[in-house]
Amino acid sequence: MPSTELPQQLAARRIDRPVPLRERVYQAMQELIISRQLAPGQHLVESELAEMLGVSRQPIREALQLLNSEGWVDLRPGYGAFVHAPTDTEVDQLLVVRAALEAESARLAALGADEEGVAKLRKLCAQGEAAVEADDIDGMVAANADLHRCVTELSGNQVLLDFVSQVDRRVRWYYQPIARHRGSKSWQEHAKLIDAIEKGDADGAAKIMREHTERTRQSYLEQRANDPEPEEVPVQVRSRRRRTAPRG
CATH class of the missing domain: 1.20.120.530 (GntR ligand-binding domain-like)
Incomplete structure (x- = not known):
């Protein structure tokens, strides 16, 4: 009957799984929220966060999705992402x-x-x-x-x-x-x-x-x-004008 034990050289080999960038960005942003460096109700701009944390906008976007699913951030269609203001x-x-x-x-x-x-x-x-x-x-x-x-x-x-x-x-x-x-x-x-x-x-x-x-x-x-915290933060959203072909 073949042995069910792995060879020692294989058993000792471990796969190193680094923490995904989005997870590290998520943790960093969560700490900023907990410490109130990002205040309840604050508008979160992807480009500003990316510059502050030294990453691209993609992991910021992914982190915002995670934070939204756990109630730390509110995603409002047409307005953007905001730090959740707890009721x-x-x-x-x-x-x-x-x-x-x-x-x-x-x-x-x-x-x-x-x-x-x-x-x-x-x-x-x-x-x-x-x-x-x-x-x-x-x-x-x-x-x-x-x-x-x-x-x-x-x-x-x-x-x-x-x-x-x-x-x-x-x-x-x-x-x-x-x-x-x-x-x-x-x-x-x-x-x-x-x-x-x-x-x-x-x-x-x-x-x-x-x-x-x-x-x-x-x-x-x-x-x-x-000193109540804001539950809603009004944001001015610019409407996008449609480009029309120049009239000749």
Whole structure:
């Protein structure tokens, strides 16, 4: 009977699959949207994006299609592409789901976190506090996302981590405009959460996380009420004149 095992020289050979250019452009544009360097409602011009990212217009066009399919960009026939401006309803719904997922993450983390895990949380909390002191918005957002992800990792539940990861980028997007407003209060809440996790207080950790995410949700809605983001951006579209043959 012939062997079903591959020869060693073939088994060791791996096909290197570089990330397609459109995927890298997609990731770059997504980060620009999350960081609000491309603002909600902003008109996205292919030629300008291509020049900014140093690529041709084709991967920009493909990336815009991907971003549109995932709700980051709106494609409007006759007008072009625009950064999606999230409605209050969609933000509210996502943050409610996030609160439920992360409260369970905190509960499980309190039951299973070891000294190393708690130390990592404390380090991330210190980074966030330092970012607040420096008024570093990007640092606050990054540290906040890393700390919340760490809590979910410490839960030990891979399915829960997968679900939280799906909403993580949206949460960063929504958190960006309120990071300064939440400021030190957010990190005081994080410190209390870490204390509960270290003590193994599962119910207390879940309660603190639920209240923490609810305050973030309320802060975002208050910010939107005071400074609403545009949902539609009027664009002047030039009509194309038909060329007619010169009369002789």
